[in-house]
Amino acid sequence: MPEEIEGRIQSIVFRAADGTFSVARILRDGSPEPVTAAGYLAGTGPGERVRLKGDWETHSRFGRQFKVTECMPLLPASAEGVEAYLGSGLVEGIGPEMARRIVRRFGADALRVIDEEPKLLSEVPGIGPKRITAIGEAWRQQRGVREAMLFLQSHGVSPAYAARIYRQYGDRAVQVVRDNPYRLAEDVEGIGFLTADKIARGLGFLEDSPHRAEAGILHTLSKAAEEGHMFLSSTDLLQQAQKILECDREILSDALQRMAAARRVVAENLGLPSEALPAALPQERAVYLPALLTAEDGIVEQISRLRRASRALPAVDAETAAARAQKALSITLAPKQAEAITRALTEKLLVITGGPGTGKTTIQRALISVLSSLGARTLLAAPTGRAAKRLGEATGQEARTIHRLLEYMPREKRFRRGQEEPLECDALVVDEASMIDAPLMHKMLLAVPSGASLIIVGDAHQLPSIGPGAVLSELIASATIPVVELTEIFRQSGTGSIVTNAHRINLGLTPLENGSEEPGDFFFIEQDDPARVAKTVVELVCRRIPQRFHMDPMEDVQVLSPMHRGEAGVENLNALLREELNPAGSEIAGRGRSLRAHDKVMQLRNDYEREVYNGDMGRVSAADPESGQVTVEFEGRSVEYKSADLGALMPAYAVSVHKAQGAEFPAVIVPLLTQHFPLLQRNLLYTAVTRGKRLVVIVGSRKALAIALKNDKPRKRNSRLAVKLAAARAGGAG
Numbered sequence: 221m222p223e224e225i226e227g228r229i230q231s232i233v234f235r236a237a238d239g240t241f242s243v244a245r246i247l248r249d250g251s252p253e254p255v256t257a258a259g260y261l262a263g264t265g266p267g268e269r270v271r272l273k274g275d276w277e278t279h280s281r282f283g284r285q286f287k288v289t290e291c292m293p294l295l296p297a298s299a300e301g302v303e304a305y306l307g308s309g310l311v312e313g314i315g316p317e318m319a320r321r322i323v324r325r326f327g328a329d330a331l332r333v334i335d336e337e338p339k340l341l342s343e344v345p346g347i348g349p350k351r352i353t354a355i356g357e358a359w360r361q362q363r364g365v366r367e368a369m370l371f372l373q374s375h376g377v378s379p380a381y382a383a384r385i386y387r388q389y390g391d392r393a394v395q396v397v398r399d400n401p402y403r404l405a406e407d408v409e410g411i412g413f414l415t416a417d418k419i420a421r422g423l424g425f426l427e428d429s430p431h432r433a434e435a436g437i438l439h440t441l442s443k444a445a446e447e448g449h450m451f452l453s454s455t456d457l458l459q460q461a462q463k464i465l466e467c468d469r470e471i472l473s474d475a476l477q478r479m480a481a482a483r484r485v486v487a488e489n490l491g492l493p494s495e496a497l498p499a500a501l502p503q504e505r506a507v508y509l510p511a512l513l514t515a516e517d518g519i520v521e522q523i524s525r526l527r528r529a530s531r532a533l534p535a536v537d538a539e540t541a542a543a544r545a546q547k548a549l550s551i552t553l554a555p556k557q558a559e560a561i562t563r564a565l566t567e568k569l570l571v572i573t574g575g576p577g578t579g580k581t582t583i584q585r586a587l588i589s590v591l592s593s594l595g596a597r598t599l600l601a602a603p604t605g606r607a608a609k610r611l612g613e614a615t616g617q618e619a620r621t622i623h624r625l626l627e628y629m630p631r632e633k634r635f636r637r638g639q640e641e642p643l644e645c646d647a648l649v650v651d652e653a654s655m656i657d658a659p660l661m662h663k664m665l666l667a668v669p670s671g672a673s674l675i676i677v678g679d680a681h682q683l684p685s686i687g688p689g690a691v692l693s694e695l696i697a698s699a700t701i702p703v704v705e706l707t708e709i710f711r712q713s714g715t716g717s718i719v720t721n722a723h724r725i726n727l728g729l730t731p732l733e734n735g736s737e738e739p740g741d742f743f744f745i746e747q748d749d750p751a752r753v754a755k756t757v758v759e760l761v762c763r764r765i766p767q768r769f770h771m772d773p774m775e776d777v778q779v780l781s782p783m784h785r786g787e788a789g790v791e792n793l794n795a796l797l798r799e800e801l802n803p804a805g806s807e808i809a810g811r812g813r814s815l816r817a818h819d820k821v822m823q824l825r826n827d828y829e830r831e832v833y834n835g836d837m838g839r840v841s842a843a844d845p846e847s848g849q850v851t852v853e854f855e856g857r858s859v860e861y862k863s864a865d866l867g868a869l870m871p872a873y874a875v876s877v878h879k880a881q882g883a884e885f886p887a888v889i890v891p892l893l894t895q896h897f898p899l900l901q902r903n904l905l906y907t908a909v910t911r912g913k914r915l916v917v918i919v920g921s922r923k924a925l926a927i928a929l930k931n932d933k934p935r936k937r938n939s940r941l942a943v944k945l946a947a948a949r950a951g952g953a954g
Contacts, residue, residue: 222273222289228301229261229268230254232814236791246272246286259288265809267304269294299328306330307845312358312862313351315808316845321345334359361386372397372419381415384408398423402435410867413439413464427467433475434484436465441485441509445688449938450512450658453490454505476507486513506940512688515662519691520944522665523569523701531568532646532671533596538562544593545586557583560704561590564675567702571653571695572677574706575726576910577719580677581614582710584649587675588615596646601625601664603655605836605855607882611651622656622664623826623833630829637667645672652882653678657687658941681726683907686834686878690937698945717742718909718916725906728929731918741915748921750787753891756919757793760889761873762800769915771887773801774820774839778885779874780908782899788891788920790874797873806843808850813866815850817843822872822879823854830859835879837872877908888912892920892928900928901935 227248233256234243242261245254257272258279264270273290296305307319311334314322321344326333333340338356341347347355371394372382388408389396396403401420404411413435425432440461444452452460454476461472479485487505508516542561546553553561560572560583574580584600591598600619602608612619625643627636637643648668650656653676656664668674676695684690696703709719721731721742734740745760747753761777771777779797784790798819805817815821823836832838838854848863861869877890890908892900905928909916918925 222275223286224271224273225255225286226269226271226294227251228296228298228304229264229266229270231266232261232809234795235261235814243282243285246270256282256285257288258285259291261288261291264291264293267296267301267307269296269301269305295331297328299323299330302328302330311355312361313354313847314358315848315863318344318346318846321347381408381411384410400431401425402431405435405439412442427465428471430471430475430478432465433461433467433471434479436461436467437472437475437479437485438509440464441507444938445509445512447935447937448684448688448690450516450688450940451506451508451938453938454487454507457507480507483510486510488513506938512658515658516689516939516941516944518662519658519665519941520948522662522668523945524948525670526665526668526672526674527568529568529670531673532669533565533591533673534594536565536590536594538565541565541590541593542586545589548589548593549586551582551586553582553586554579554708554710556704556706556708557586560706561587563702563704564673565590568673569701570673570675571692571701571703572675572706573680573692573696573703575679575681575709575719576722577709578706579708579710580651580679580706583706584611584651584677585615587649588617591647592617597644598647598649599625599643599645600649600651602651602882603660604652604833604882606884607652607655609855610884619651621833622650622660623828624831626663626667628828628831633828635663635667638663639666641667642669643667643672645669647673647675649675649677651677653692654680654682655685655881656691657685658689658691658939659687661689661691679910681903681906682910683878683881683903684937686881688937689939689941691941694939694941695945698942698949700945700949718912718914721916722906722909725902725909725929728902728932730925730929731909741912743915743917744925745917745919746922747919748893748923750893750895753788753893753919754793754796757788757874757889757891758796758800760917760919761797765887765889765915765917769887771915774818776886777889778880778883778887778911779889779891780877780880780911781874781891782877782896782904782908784876786893786895788893788895790876793874793891794871798871801873806845808843808845808848808863808866813869815840815843815866815869815871817841820872821852821869822875824868824870827868831857832859835882837875837883877904877911880911881907884911884913886913887915888917890916890918890920892918892924894921894924894927896924897927900924900931902929902932904928 225248227246230245230247232242232244243258244261246257247254271292271294272288274286274288277287278284296302303319303323306314306322307316322330325344338352341352385408386393401423402416405413405416416435440457441452458469458472462469480487486508490504490506539562542558557579564570564587572580572583588598600611600617601622602611602619603622605621608619608621629636678692680693680696695701717734718741724731733744734742745756747756757779761773765771765777766773779793781788781790781793802816802818807814807816817840819840821838821840823832823834826833832854836854838852840850841853842851850861852859888911
């Protein structure tokens with residue numbers, strides 16, 4: 221029989237990045253000693269009163285704790301609880317210091333004063349009329365959220381999600397949820413099908429509800445997109461949806477037909493050879509979310525447009541121009557490098573691909589030199605801020621992120637640059653193209669003027685983009701765009717072993733190791749136990765590498781882990797490293813996050829208004845407990861976050877290999893264990909190693925290393941871009 225306890229959250233010991241699991245210290249009513257509670261704590265924070273249901277258990281490592289099965293937040297009753305509640309960031313404009321002043325004046329009655337007599341707040345030092353108005357408005361919004369929260373909490377929704385639902389629907393929130401809770405999965409960011417389904421089932425919606433079937437299909441396609449797929453075959457879609465929903469296949473088939481008729485999904489012939497089609501399904505279809513099909517077909521259309529148009533660059537003797545560039549830059553180009561420059565000056569579209577040390581940067585420097593001498597208007601771009609900065613420094617010309625190049629307009633929620641207002645250039649050079657997903661590539665191509673030349677540079681052996689598609693590899697596979705592949709290794713000075721080993725890994729060969737006493741830049745530390753691997757990683761970051769290689773542990777050393785969970789995963793390593801490198805300082809909590817001044821952080825999603833994007837890394841320069849505001853420095857630019865927005869950031873002492881694409885770090889540490897098996901792939905290890913400029917250390921088991929090297933068949937992404945490009949070329953579209 222589940223037990224029930226009530227009390228105040230004293231502190232959050234641990235919270236998973238997705239908020240689904242937390243460990244907290246709870247001060248139970250009537251008890252002087254706190255207890256440990258673990259489980260889903262509904263986004264609650266320090267100071268909040270909660271009612272928990274669950275069972276007591278004894279953890280082998282952490283001892284006695286309360287395993288939470290249900291959490292209901294309650295408004296605090298004591299002055300101490302009110303102060304912690306107000307200072308937790310839940311009420312915009314009130315941080316810990318301001319909360320202390322308010323409670324010092326009004327005690328446990330503070331919440332009633334804010335709710336019923338906010339003008340009395342003028343008696344608190346530092347609160348003027350403007351702030352009273354702002355706090356009153358924030359409290360009114362919070363009151364609406366609380367009303368929605370009390371309803372939604374009984375159906376398993378966290379306070380953070382309740383706030384988003386309220387912002388989306390306002391006072392209609394409860395009614396909308398009652399009518400069709402599956403709308404949440406489409407309308408509210410961060411709420412997926414599983415949460416919506418839990419709410420719906422609690423409200424009495426049946427398994428065979430048409431709303432549920434349609435939402436389940438959208439959820440299945442969205443999950444596939446998160447895994448990089450542009451579409452699912454109709455067979456796979458129905459099978460996967462049926463597994464999730466556990467309902468009759470016919471219900472899902474009917475739902476799919478309705479959705480296709482309404483264009484909520486788009487189905488087209490898969491185009492498989494007839495002998496490959498299952499006998500029972502002669503009409504196998506590729507089912508897309510509409511936006512992804514638009515992106516895929518749009519890339520084909522725009523490449524065909526660019527291929528057909530005349531080149532704006534003036535005619536030039538490419539070989540002579542390349543020779544002049546070599547003289548001007550005091551460099552000597554290898555034959556393949558010279559070929560790349562020659563073809564970039566004569567072809568309308570060109571892909572240049574190669575691994576580390578094969579001269580991609582040298583080619584871009586020489587090409588920019590030639591284009592400048594011709595008076596060509598040349599633009600440089602890369603997917604991330606770090607990659608753009610590196611490209612600009614290497615070429616001596618400004619390089620921008622693709623998002624900034626396209627000039628996003630927050631109010632209109634669209635890019636300024638596109639078909640109606642294209643970029644002003646004769647040539648566009650795009651680096652780190654393996655990171656560009658299909659939707660972003662489509663937006664970029666729309667903005668390229670018809671006469672411009674497009675030079676796409678990237679390493680096709682790296683992991684594909686975080687978003688859907690595998691654009692660079694598909695462009696190459698289509699055999700419709702000229703490709704120069706660089707294979708000769710040039711860069712050896714200072715990074716000899718890193719470059720050599722990256723290419724060995726790409727060939728499936730065991731990397732060569734440096735002995736522990738000899739100088740070098742590549743090391744393998746054998747360790748099979750996950751806890752010991754985590755301890756070794758912390759020791760390397762905080763002491764051994766700074767002492768031996770004179771590197772700053774915060775600025776120069778980056779941990780890249782294959783997975784988020786586990787003792788050697790991103791989440792645990794972040795917690796351990798943070799306590800070593802940044803154990804104290806002002807701290808702000810909000811939306812399941814706790815950030816300190818000087819924390820190393822990463823942006824988790826594109827924020828066009830702030831102009832920070834998924835994967836951007838920065839440092840917290842200020843965390844103001846009074847206002848509940850955090851300031852983060854991204855590449856020398858200050859960006860402010862309110863406590864409600866902290867869910868967009870995560871600590872970045874350790875990050876996933878996927879999130880590190882496009883970035884380079886002086887030193888990289890890679891934990892590698894068999895528990896990472898689902899992601900042990902050759903291209904993942906290759907990508908991790910190629911992020912290190914001066915030092916790479918792998919800590920883990922030789923068995924895990926062997927598994928990764930052997931697995932040269934990364935998960936195939938469903939994409940028809942190469943097939944469609946080839947068909948368009950054969951059909952005379954280009």
